[in-house]
Amino acid sequence: MRLSNLGEFGLIDRLSKVCLCSNSVVKGIGDDAAVVQGSGKKKMLFTTDMLLEDVHFTHKMPGFLIGKKALACNISDIAAMGGIPKYAVISLGISGKEDSHMIEEIYRGISAMAKKFKVDVVGGDTVSAHKLIINIALTGEVLSREIVYRNGAKVGDKIFVTGQLGNSFKSGHHLTFTPRLAESQFLVKKYHPHSMIDISDGLVSDLGHILEQSKVGACLYEDQIPLRKGARVGDAFKDGEDFELLFTVSAEKARYLRKVKKFPMYEIGEILPLESGYFLQDDNSRREKLSALTGYRHF
Amino acid sequence: MRLSNLGEFGLIDRLSKVCLCSNSVVKGIGDDAAVVQGSGKKKMLFTTDMLLEDVHFTHKMPGFLIGKKALACNISDIAAMGGIPKYAVISLGISGKEDSHMIEEIYRGISAMAKKFKVDVVGGDTVSAHKLIINIALTGEVLSREIVYRNGAKVGDKIFVTGQLGNSFKSGHHLTFTPRLAESQFLVKKYHPHSMIDISDGLVSDLGHILEQSKVGACLYEDQIPLRKGARVGDAFKDGEDFELLFTVSAEKARYLRKVKKFPMYEIGEILPLESGYFLQDDNSRREKLSALTGYRHF
Numbered sequence: 001m002r003l004s005n006l007g008e009f010g011l012i013d014r015l016s017k018v019c020l021c022s023n024s025v026v027k028g029i030g031d032d033a034a035v036v037q038g039s040g041k042k043k044m045l046f047t048t049d050m051l052l053e054d055v056h057f058t059h060k061m062p063g064f065l066i067g068k069k070a071l072a073c074n075i076s077d078i079a080a081m082g083g084i085p086k087y088a089v090i091s092l093g094i095s096g097k098e099d100s101h102m103i104e105e106i107y108r109g110i111s112a113m114a115k116k117f118k119v120d121v122v123g124g125d126t127v128s129a130h131k132l133i134i135n136i137a138l139t140g141e142v143l144s145r146e147i148v149y150r151n152g153a154k155v156g157d158k159i160f161v162t163g164q165l166g167n168s169f170k171s172g173h174h175l176t177f178t179p180r181l182a183e184s185q186f187l188v189k190k191y192h193p194h195s196m197i198d199i200s201d202g203l204v205s206d207l208g209h210i211l212e213q214s215k216v217g218a219c220l221y222e223d224q225i226p227l228r229k230g231a232r233v234g235d236a237f238k239d240g241e242d243f244e245l246l247f248t249v250s251a252e253k254a255r256y257l258r259k260v261k262k263f264p265m266y267e268i269g270e271i272l273p274l275e276s277g278y279f280l281q282d283d284n285s286r287r288e289k290l291s292a293l294t295g296y297r298h299f
Numbered sequence: 300m301r302l303s304n305l306g307e308f309g310l311i312d313r314l315s316k317v318c319l320c321s322n323s324v325v326k327g328i329g330d331d332a333a334v335v336q337g338s339g340k341k342k343m344l345f346t347t348d349m350l351l352e353d354v355h356f357t358h359k360m361p362g363f364l365i366g367k368k369a370l371a372c373n374i375s376d377i378a379a380m381g382g383i384p385k386y387a388v389i390s391l392g393i394s395g396k397e398d399s400h401m402i403e404e405i406y407r408g409i410s411a412m413a414k415k416f417k418v419d420v421v422g423g424d425t426v427s428a429h430k431l432i433i434n435i436a437l438t439g440e441v442l443s444r445e446i447v448y449r450n451g452a453k454v455g456d457k458i459f460v461t462g463q464l465g466n467s468f469k470s471g472h473h474l475t476f477t478p479r480l481a482e483s484q485f486l487v488k489k490y491h492p493h494s495m496i497d498i499s500d501g502l503v504s505d506l507g508h509i510l511e512q513s514k515v516g517a518c519l520y521e522d523q524i525p526l527r528k529g530a531r532v533g534d535a536f537k538d539g540e541d542f543e544l545l546f547t548v549s550a551e552k553a554r555y556l557r558k559v560k561k562f563p564m565y566e567i568g569e570i571l572p573l574e575s576g577y578f579l580q581d582d583n584s585r586r587e588k589l590s591a592l593t594g595y596r597h598f
Contacts, residue, residue: 025386025419034421036386039338048436050390050426087324087335091349091434120324122333127349131429135390137347137436 030213031150032080032198038141045140047077053132057175063102065175066134067109072179073200074138075117076243079184080198081149083142085119090136093129106134117181146188148247153195153214158254159269163244165203166231173228174241183245183263191257196247202240204290207269208278210248217276220269220290223283233280237290329512330449331379331497337440344439346376352431356474362401364474365433366408371478372499373437374416375542378483379497380448382441384418389435392428405433416480445487447546450512452494456547458517458568459556464502464541465530472527473540482544482562490556495546501539503589506568507577509547516575519568519589522582532579536589 021028026043027035033047049070053059057066071088078085090110094103114121119138162183168174180198187193195214199206203225211218225236236242248271249257257265280288320327325342326334332346348369352358356365370387377384389409393402413420418437461482467473479497486492494513498505502524510517524535535541547570548556556564579587 021419021421022417025421028419028421029423034386034388036419036421046386046388046421046438048388048390048422048424048434050392050424050432050434052392052426052428052432054429055427087333087343087345089333089345089347089436091347091436093349093351093432118321120320120327120335122320122324122327122335122345123347124328125347125349127351128354129351130353133349133351133392133432135347135349135434135436137388137390137434139343139345139438 027149032077033083033140035081035142035147041144042141043144043147045078045081045083045142046137047074047140048135048137049073049077050133050135059102059132061175063105064109064112067106067111068113069109069175070134070136071110071113071119071138072177072243074136075113075119075179075181076198078138078140079179079181080196080245081140081142082146082184082188082196083140084181084185085117085138085140088114088119088121088136088138089123090121090134091125091127093127093131093133095129095131117179148188148193148196149213150195150197150210151213153210153216153248153271154250155216155271155273156251157194157248157271158251158267159207159218159220159246159248159271160254160257161199161203161226161244161246161266161268163242163264163266164226164228164231165199165242165244166235166239167228168239168241171228171230177243179243180245186263187245187247191249191253193247193249196245199242199244199246200240202236202238203246204237205240206246208291210246211278214271215274217272217274217278218269219272219276220280222280224266224268226266226268326448331376332382332439334380334441334446340443341440342443342446344377344380344382344441345436346373346439347434347436348372348376349432349434358401358431360474362404363408363411366405366410367412368408368474369433369435370409370412370418370437371476371542373435374412374418374478374480375497377437377439378478378480379495379544380439380441381445381483381487381495382439383480383484384416384437384439387413387418387420387435387437389420389423389433391423391425392430392432393425394428394430416478447487447492447495448512449494449496449509452509452513452515452547452570453549454515454570454572455550456493456570457550457553457566458506458519458545458547458570459553460498460502460525460543460545460565460567462541462543462563463525463527463530464498464543465534465538466527467538467540470527470529476542478542479544485562486544486546490548490552492546492548495544498541498543498545499539501535501537502545503536504539505545507590509545510577513570514573516571516573516577517568518571518575519579521579523565523567525565
């Protein structure tokens with residue numbers, strides 16, 4: 001079988017079989033970040049993201065924004081678990097052709113993001129590469145009672161998203177987004193989300209992860225999906241890299257959440273029993289079946 | 300300034316300025332692994348290593364050994380601090396041309412190494428790349444009283460190494476080495492090393508790190524440096540990727556260590572005052588000045 005057929009999820013599934021996961025591992029592969037035993041009432045979170053030149057960014061983009069994004073993706077993963085980021089290690093693959101100005105700008109970007117979110121950059125590795133590579137691994141901490149997984153969505157939950165979706169690449173949003181850490185802390189301390197994920201692959205695919213792991217179905221309301229300028233619903237479904245939080249809360253909490261002014265909170269659908277399936281409903285109550293596979297695919 | 304002039308240590312120096320390092324960071328960039336606050340009498344260690352196709356390995360090498368090595372390098376870093384490895388996250392960059400057999404073998408190798416050293420692989424990221432990339436970030440834990448830094452070497456210390464050096468690439472050792480975790484635990488529990496590092500860049504360069512950070516000089520005894528088959532002293536100095544532990548202990552502990560049979564322990568030199576310099580001495584007491592800069596350079 002070729003990798004293009006296996007796909008990213010096949011590879012992650014394969015990786016999950018590597019995991020030997022002793023008792024101290026609360027949650028291994030398959031969520032936004034791993035959860036392992038911490039100290040006292042806290043657990044440790046652990047995640048990693050790799051960005052590659054000519055795959056995730058080009059040499060023409062500002063190094064400052066590339067550096068910011070590299071750390072922001074990881075902070076977004078920690079936020080999606082309900083935690084706060086702590087320590088980062090950075091691996092840089094650098095080709096001879098990059099001048100030190102570009103590297104300096106990348107460091108400045110990482111540094112700015114680290115400062116803003118109180119992340120300590122504690123180590124790194126630099127190697128000679130053919131193209132620029134940035135890998136960041138980030139730990140976080142989370143109170144045990146505030147951890148939110150992908151697998152906790154319940155029938156009757158309302159589905160929310162923290163911001164506009166679609167057109168992230170063309171608009172430049174993918175380089176300038178702010179990880180939703182403040183929103184996440186607000187939610188886990190007051191609204192007890194049952195499930196949460198950050199939207200990196202597109203709404204349909206990422207909600208698909210919640211549904212699959214929670215063993216439930218869902219309906220999305222087409223006219224309530226917040227769209228970034230220039231985006232259509234199909235773009236929100238497939239573009240990815242929005243890095244907004246997608247989460248579900250009980251109908252009761254949803255009533256209060258609708259009145260929140262502090263952060264944008266868009267209600268976009270409802271969790272249904274598994275047998276109801278996964279579909280989009282327009283304002284004429286017409287339904288269109290959705291499939292998690294129509295999301296953005298890495299291979 | 301071009302990167303080739305800046306060099307890896309210039310880049311790491313630059314990275315260390317990114318580090319905002321709050322009070323919870325005991326040791327940031329500049330040792331084999333970072334040390335941050337843990338729970339109780341323990342500290343957390345954190346390190347990362349990136350391996351690239353056509354830089355660190357080729358597609359013709361067995362995937363199983365590449366996978367093993369990718370994790371072993373990180374375990375070696377944790378061992379060099381006196382700690383034990385705990386949790387790993389793995390980023391894989393995969394090009395379309397690798398078939399799933401190669402990837403499967405890499406996973407098998409990582410898995411075998413993880414199992415042997417009781418590491419939990421808890422997460423990962425897979426991305427589409429032009430050439431194969433493996434980045435592993437690893438946490439560890441260490442008892443506060445057993446941490447060994449690079450900067451603790453004292454005048455009068457004896458310098459030891461745990462195995463033969465040189466010719467690591469040609470002999471294939473760089474793909475098949477065993478990280479010296481058992482040796483490290485034996486040492487930190489019984490012999491209280493004052494300083495320690497794993498030899499990745501070559502003996503002269505890596506001892507140079509200890510000397511520079513400890514602000515001391517050293518003499519190496521040419522005829523006591525253990526050489527791998529086919530290696531000469533110059534190879535031990537420069538080849539790198541030996542992944543043996545290089546450490547210093549008090550003269551008193553050295554007397555006992557010389558009699559140890561459980562693990563190979565080669566006494567190769569002595570720590571001197573800074574003003575004595577850094578040199579090699581042959582069996583006719585002729586001296587040759589050494590420079591940390593003659594070690595293997597990444598750029």
